[in-house]
Amino acid sequence: MSLLEVKNIDVHYGDFLAIQDVSLNVEPGTIVSLIGANGAGKSTIMNTICGLNKPTKGDIIFDGNNIAGKKANQIARLGLTMSPEGSHCFEKMTVQDNLLMGAYLEKGPERMKRLEDVYRLFPILNEKKNQQATYLSGGQRQMLAIGRGIMSQPKILLLDEISLGLAPVVINDIYDKLQEIAETGLTMLIVEQNVTRSLSVSDYSYVILEGKVVMEGKSSELNESEVNDAYFGIGDFAH
């Protein structure tokens, strides 16, 4: 059974239909990626799943609950954690307080163990634990956002464009860490604009074009040049 199942959702911004009849599945223990050009609707889908946007049609089933239209904090309590586009660290708080906020729902001493795990994964965060997040570099804030997501020990972690605006070396670094996280068995739904990287990191991919799913399949079986055509809406995908 799928951990997350998005069934035929529409999402509107006012009168504008941003997402049209999108369905997707995430099996437990896998990494699923959404690929698509700027403005395709990837963030809108992610934001709708985590409750920041409301779908105007369709259902979203997470771990047996229909979460469509629920508030973001209620969905978080069910074990779905999202790191939104642009990292959204708590700028005025220290690195450590940012991480502890990730475990806001976990009141016990378990938090300290998770903190150690995150520091082991990202030693730089340990070094900077008493600094305000606002003084971190772009790569470090992305690590902080991911670390904060892990702190909640979610059943699924949603990551929206963790490579946004970062240098290639830094991106490689972060994706290496993501592999390490995946090996612990954490289920993830990620957004990544780079087709090659997206296919190599994920088990299953969906290509989004103008608010619709235009191609999907096992990442290992998808043909990169066909994905590129779908991505830009050319060839068979022209309208």
Place this chain on the structure above:
Amino acid sequence: MLQCIITGILLGGLYSMIGIGMSLVFGIMKLTNLAHGDLMILGTYITMVVSNALGFNLVISTIISVIVMCVIGFIVQQFLVNRVMDKGEAPALLVTFGLSIFLANLMLKIFSADNQLLTNKMASVNVITTPVLSVSASYLISFIVAVIIIVGLALVMQKTNFGRSIRATSDDPMAAELMGVNTKMAFAAAMVICMGITAVAGTLVGSTFTFYPSSGTQYLIIAFGVVVIGGMGSLFGTLIGGIVLGVAQLLGGFAFGSGVQMLIAYIVLLVILALRPNGLFATSAVRK
């Protein structure tokens, strides 16, 4: 001169008590609560009614006033402010302005325009009486209460999960919501705490100075001065802000006569604003 400075510092404690609620509401919600002074005077009247009608002493009356003001704070936040906060700062400001006018008129209807003083044994008692220096008990108590509340509040905000969630909500409400924080409730909790503290301030003010239904405006201006000098949202800044304002007022009175002492205090306020527009201890200035 020494007398002025010591009394100014102690008076500053009272002023910072008046300012804390306003500073926190501003720091956490980016809301300038124009009803702050009227809410505080409402707290003073509640203390007065409880102690007159039920014959409780001031401490118990204040506790009851704190509880009532916490409930009022919750209602104000949940049913007035939270509803318009998404629409930007101006609508929320207007709501608090409307509330201010409503409260002042309501209190005028109920309590008439007569001035009042909370009767208490402390007002006329001096803890220190020497030829050069006398310190009144009510000023000293106000100062001590202010320090205790500020230190306690700072600890809660820095060290507890609850305090952290309030700071996170103020910093980035969307991200806080994604971490499982019910941000509307976090704002309501912040307002409840502010109103509880403001009720204590109300009792302290009412047992030090006479008050009447329209006193709120005068204390709003003091709160505003404290918050601006101390830096919006900074707790310890609030204490310093109160002290600066209190000392400036009394030294001004000493030098130029008590008729202009508040004027001198506000001139100091303007000078500080001109030199350090974000206050002496700005915390929200790092916001991009």
